[in-house]
Amino acid sequence: xxxxxxxxxxxxxxxxxxxxxxxxxxxxxxxxxxxxxxxxxxxxxxxxxxxxxxxxxxxxxxxxxxxxxxxxxxxxxxxxxxxxxxxxxxxxxxxxxxxxxxxxxxxxxxxxxxxxxxxxxxxxxxxxxxxxxxxxxxxxxxxxxxxxxxxxxxxxxxxxxxxxxxxxxxxxxxxxxxxxxxxxxxxxxxxxxxxxxxxxxxxxxxxxxxxx
Amino acid sequence: xxxxxxxxxxxxxxxxxxxxxxxxxxxxxxxxxxxxxxxxxxxxxxxxxxxxxxxxxxxxxxxxxxxxxxxxxxxxxxxxxxxxxxxxxxxxxxxxxxxxxxxxxxxxxxxxxxxxxxxxxxxxxxxxxxxxxxxxxxxxxxxxxxxxxxxxxxxxxxxxxxxxxxxxxxxxxxxxxxxxxxxxxxxxxxxxxxxxxxxxxxxxxxxxxxxxxxxxxxxxxxxxxxxxxxxxxxxxxxxxxxxxxxxxxxxxxxxxxxxxxxxxxxxxxxxxxxxxxxxxxxxxxxxxxxxxxxxxxxxxxxxxxxxxxxxxxxxxxxxxxxxxxxxxxxxxxxx
Numbered sequence: 391x392x393x394x395x396x397x398x399x400x401x402x403x404x405x406x407x408x409x410x411x412x413x414x415x416x417x418x419x420x421x422x423x424x425x426x427x428x429x430x431x432x433x434x435x436x437x438x439x440x441x442x443x444x445x446x447x448x449x450x451x452x453x454x455x456x457x458x459x460x461x462x463x464x465x466x467x468x469x470x471x472x473x474x475x476x477x478x479x480x481x482x483x484x485x486x487x488x489x490x491x492x493x494x495x496x497x498x499x500x501x502x503x504x505x506x507x508x509x510x511x512x513x514x515x516x517x518x519x520x521x522x523x524x525x526x527x528x529x530x531x532x533x534x535x536x537x538x539x540x541x542x543x544x545x546x547x548x549x550x551x552x553x554x555x556x557x558x559x560x561x562x563x564x565x566x567x568x569x570x571x572x573x574x575x576x577x578x579x580x581x582x583x584x585x586x587x588x589x590x591x592x593x594x595x596x597x598x599x600x601x602x
Numbered sequence: 603x604x605x606x607x608x609x610x611x612x613x614x615x616x617x618x619x620x621x622x623x624x625x626x627x628x629x630x631x632x633x634x635x636x637x638x639x640x641x642x643x644x645x646x647x648x649x650x651x652x653x654x655x656x657x658x659x660x661x662x663x664x665x666x667x668x669x670x671x672x673x674x675x676x677x678x679x680x681x682x683x684x685x686x687x688x689x690x691x692x693x694x695x696x697x698x699x700x701x702x703x704x705x706x707x708x709x710x711x712x713x714x715x716x717x718x719x720x721x722x723x724x725x726x727x728x729x730x731x732x733x734x735x736x737x738x739x740x741x742x743x744x745x746x747x748x749x750x751x752x753x754x755x756x757x758x759x760x761x762x763x764x765x766x767x768x769x770x771x772x773x774x775x776x777x778x779x780x781x782x783x784x785x786x787x788x789x790x791x792x793x794x795x796x797x798x799x800x801x802x803x804x805x806x807x808x809x810x811x812x813x814x815x816x817x818x819x820x821x822x823x824x825x826x827x828x829x830x831x832x833x834x835x836x837x838x839x840x841x842x843x844x845x846x847x848x849x850x851x852x853x854x855x856x857x858x859x860x861x862x863x864x865x866x867x868x869x870x871x872x873x874x875x876x877x878x879x880x881x882x883x884x885x886x887x888x889x890x891x892x893x894x895x896x897x898x899x900x901x902x903x904x905x906x907x908x909x910x911x912x913x914x915x916x917x918x919x920x921x922x923x924x925x926x927x928x929x930x931x932x933x934x935x936x937x
Contacts, residue, residue, distance in 0.1 A: 520861065553854065555851055
């Protein structure tokens with residue numbers, strides 16, 4: 391589920407989220423000494439400086455008050471702080487995802503703040519995964535294998551490459567599956583695993599990219 | 603100088619490497635304050651005993667000890683009878699019942715001897731029992747050489763990364779499979795051809811099923827899970843798929859899309875399966891190399907790579923374990 395909105399109609403360009411924060415942070419260039427020894431502070435400030443291309447340390451201003459202690463915290467803090475104050479003068483347009491049942495409430499709140507929502511409720515296939523199938527991929531009804539993914543409503547096979555050898559020899563297929571989110575990718579993969587068992591296909595999944 | 607009497611049980615490829623390494627490193631060990639004396643070498647034909655240390659030059663040319671044995675003692679009997687404080691156990695591995703290594707390790711640990719091993723079987727079958735036996739007897743059980751050969755992994759996690767929480771380890775733990783997959787990719791040859799090439803080069807066994815069916819990798823996954831993740835799992839808990847179903851066409855297709863296919867063991871997921879690894883990823887190593895990505899909370903991802911097998915390479919991991927036992931016990935205090 392996705393939602394995007396626009397703040398200042400007529401603005402010519404889309405401002406990236408990071409550049410919005412950076413310019414804001416730069417403007418707020420306040421004292422940093424009490425935070426300078428903190429590895430978290432250092433880490434964050436470096437991240438922002440890198441985005442802006444500046445070499446000096448910058449302060450996070452009001453973001454400091456948010457519970458930014460981890461990268462996950464940062465992920466929450468950036469859109470939250472943008473939403474709260476920067477939105478009106480820094481960011482032209484960006485997209486967020488949320489549960490379907492929260493969208494109406496958020497739309498109402500945004501409208502009250504003078505923000506117009508330009509598109510809401512559109513499912514987007516934002517995650518993708520590559521899989522290789524080996525075995526009698528065609529003889530075991532490749533169309534059906536693809537349908538099992540496509541009919542889920544949350545995942546689709548977007549790319550398909552086949553490599554065929556002689557009759558009775560195992561063939562191979564490369565599939566790129568797109569889905570609405572990470573959880574949906576996992577669901578699609580587990581469907582494919584089941585299909586693999588059923589049709590005696592070797593399903594070669596990608597390594598989970600924990601940090602590689 | 604700390605004098606340590608060492609017994610070696612098992613005289614195959616790794617056993618030869620251990621005798622060679624101990625002999626080569628004698629002077630270096632002495633400089634460290636350790637006088638390791640190899641007082642006995644035992645195999646299935648008998649034992650060579652030498653109170654002053656076995657002369658490596660006299661036995662390294664022998665495939666077995668049949669012609670040089672000075673005693674008929676074998677196995678557990680030799681372990682109990684010989685006066686030593688550390689046993690290096692390198693007999694052939696059996697992942698189903700763990701014998702004969704399991705019996706050897708039990709005998710050594712219960713008589714208060716440290717054990718250093720490259721033998722996976724006993725640890726896969728009976729890790730918690732052996733660990734408890736070692737603790738109850740106040741001795742150490744070290745097994746770096748069981749996973750990834752000379753590639754540092756267990757000691758790296760237990761000591762160097764000790765302040766980190768480890769969320770997972772993924773890697774290539776079998777050099778034979780990696781060699782076969784590498785050759786299939788490079789030459790576009792079918793699995794059977796790559797296998798016979800590996801067999802000709804001595805990289806694969808005459809019966810390759812232990813390697814290519816993923817059994818060996820799964821054994822290593824069990825050892826890592828039990829020792830580093832405090833899990834209590836058995837071989838049967840691992841979901842294993844080998845490499846026999848991988849075709850050169852699949853490898854080529856994956857490569858065109860930016861991936862290599864590698865046999866990846868995953869802890870704590872407890873899986874062993876052919877997996878797509880992005881080309882250029884640090885764990886996508888080629889040939890007989892092993893690799894492991896260790897995911898930590900503080901240090902990010904640490905990747906190691908190294909030779910997973912080989913006589914002197916495995917002996918090197920064993921030697922490291924032997925030294926670490928005396929370092930752990932504060933080598934300074936021993937002088």
